[in-house]
Amino acid sequence: MDAKTIAWVSYLTLIGWIIAYVSYGNLNPKSSLATYHLRQSFGIMVTSLALYIAxxxxxxxxxxxxxxxxxxxxxxxxxxxxxxxxxxxGEEKPLPVVGTYFQQWFQFIK
Known part of the structure; x- marks a missing residue:
């Protein structure tokens, strides 16, 4: 998968995110676009799960x-x-309000 495909697949449920993350691991060289959207979509999923439980x-x-x-x-x-x-x-545009925080909090996704 190319970086743009990884970026949009990461938004397709948890399974899509896992597929994108595994494909990203095989991507060489690493793409800032893919990394960016993996963090953003992971942030949405974590936030959704936490809010669902609460x-x-x-x-x-x-x-x-x-x-x-x-x-x-x-x-x-x-x-x-x-x-x-x-x-x-193919844009690295942060989500309103939370996007910049997701980029800081999920630095472990490299």
Whole structure:
């Protein structure tokens, strides 16, 4: 796979991310585009998982929060779409609000 393909495949669920990461390991030389989007998509997945666990517990305690939780899920889907579009265009454009943090926090993806 080339770098651009790795970048957009990384946004296709956890399995897509794993396939992209394994393909990235075989990529020589390493691409900043692929690294960038592997970090961004990993950040979206980790954030989604953490919020899912937290919200799952909260909804049982405070049911009326489900409306706000729905809004947050929609925001995550919007971030996912923006990241995917950026990858398809071959751009290293950070996700709004969280993108720069994902690049700092997930430096272990090299």
């Amino acid at each position: 919200f799952w517990m909260l909804v049982f305690m405070v049911p009326f929060l489900s409306f706000f939780i729905t809004i947050i899920w929609i925001a995550l889907v919007v971030l996912w779409v923006l990241g995917l579009i950026s990858a398809l265009n």
